[in-house]
Amino acid sequence: MTSKQHTAEHGSQLEQVNGFTNPGIPEHKPRVTDSSPAAERMAERQIAGWFILSMIGTLWFIVSYFLFPIEDGSMGSIRLQNAMLGLGATLALFSIGVGIVLWAKTLITDVEVVESRHDIAGSEEDQAIALEIINQAKEESGIARRPLLRNTLIAAVAIAPLPALLVFRDLGPLPGDSLFKTLWGPGVRLVQDPGMVPHEDRYIRAEDVTIGSAFHVIPEKMYESEHPLNEKAKAAVLLMRIDPQELNTDPAKEDWGVDGIVAYSKICTHVGCPVALYEHQTHHLLCPCHQSTFDVTNHCAVIFGPAKRPLPQLPIAVDDEGYLVAQRDFVDPVGPTFWEINTRETSEQ
Amino acid sequence: MKLLAARRRHPMALVVLLLVGLLMTGGAYAVFTTNSTASAEEYTAQDVEEGEKLFVTNCATCHGMNAEGTENGPGLVGVGAAAVDFQVGTGRMPLQMSGPQAQVKTPQFSEEQISQMSAYVASLGPGPAVPEDEYLDASQGDPAAGGGLFRTNCAMCHNVVGSGGALTRGKYAPNLSEVSEKHLYEAMQTGPQNMPIFNDANLTPEQKRDVIAYVREVSEQPSAGGAKLGSLGPVAEGLFIWFFGLAAVIGITVWLSARSK
Known part of the structure; x- marks a missing residue:
């Protein structure tokens, strides 16, 4: 949360990072829709067109559900209905997506913005508090003063997974000679x-x-x-x-x-x-x-x-x-x- | 082409491509039917005589004047009428050109001529006869039992639904969906090309009929999920998704990240 947030000075921050020159953010080029009101209106109509296409898709889905009924489970009619419903659903959903993306690309402002991450390390104040909590816990539990408790606890945790190893045996018997033998034998027809x-x-x-x-x-x-x-x-x-x-x-x-x-x-x-x-x-x-x-x-x-x-x-x-x-x-x-x-x-x- | 190139980057191009892909996936397919008119025939002496003439003029170059075989073709004594009916009836013989295996083409002879040639070859030595109609009626067969037999004996080469598959060095097992019942039976009986022979002790005539019933059943089954893509399994389906699905994903990604002008 420093003052670095929300700054975007194009090409001005030429600083050395790890031996590489930071080229900074490329120069901002305005879009056609930023400068020409006609293009802006055109884009607006286009996007609205996609949303209208989506509505048509939704309506087509509903209409084709009745227009192409499934007749006696005949495979041809099932397939036709599936294809038509799919066409409607695709138009309905895909067009919304295209419209939104177009909106973002042509009309919503596209001025670049830098938002820095906060530092990974906590503040010195926070670090001091954390250390204090740990020391307090160490003191109150007496883990440093009571080696018997500490060592028996470590041993208990260490051997706790052993039963799991034991039950691996139940995954099945070893193959024995079954890889060498089949049902065939002398006289087997x-x-x-x-x-x-x-x-x-x-x-x-x-x-x-x-x-x-x-x-x-x-x-x-x-x-x-x-x-x-x-x-x-x-x-x-x-x-x-x-x-x-x-x-x-x-x-x-x-x-x-x-x-x-x-x-x-x-x-x-x-x-x-x-x-x-x-x-x-x-x-x-x-x-x-x-x-x-x-x-x-x-x-x-x-x-x-x-x-x-x-x-x-x-x-x-x-x-x-x-x-x-x-x-x-x-x-x-x-x-x-x-x-x-x-x-x-x-x-x- | 210029028009196409100009419209390539048009915003609608993606939608059009997507629609084409969708329509192809859900596209219609043709239902086909095959009819077979087979009969176990009684051959007359005249059939044999006519057949011999046809044999000498059309087959003897490779198979020898007395069907004893030459360097270029196997002997035909004992192959039976069924083998002739299959090889000539499917157009595989007379061979159009040498190659890994004989190709199917329009038969060169009429039913009657094929029957006469069969009569001649059958007269040379005992061999499997043209099957009786009784065993060619798929409706009397048990497709479930046939499916078990097919998967055990046939599917490794011909694919589980008989779509065919590749063998070694240019040879292949053909697609069975449009092969007539009679030719299916005769192929099992005589083992054409590199196909093993399934004699009556191996697959009884009833079992062969079950196999035929299974092949008919699976090749006439409509596909609820759209185009079958040849029923070739995951390879064909994977290729389709690889080319069309991935292309669409890449196209959309490129469009999403491209800057607006």
């Missing part, structure tokens, strides 16, 4: 993913998987497990049949497929999107999220994109009744890489 809770599992015969086919597969009895969707997020598999001559099979994985039928995890090794865009002529599997591309003929090696590991292959076989079954769980962990991925030898079981 492959069933078709029905896209919804099925009446019964549809098993898959090897003969049904013709060349060029792609089956979206889940483990049998998945919907009877405790958390079916959690299980599906790990166990989903894409089953394809490719001419065995086109497959470059790793000798160590020779018996992981059945006569050209191969099964790969559908969970991308990048961030876990379902990799299911299968091109049956190029044998490329494409992930829709980040375009990681896997070559099915080379054990789903990554040929493009951000994924770092090939899609894990599910070793499959045919059981006595001719249905496709898993030989065992995935050898490599499915899905995105995680910190502990190398903490376990994958060759157990």
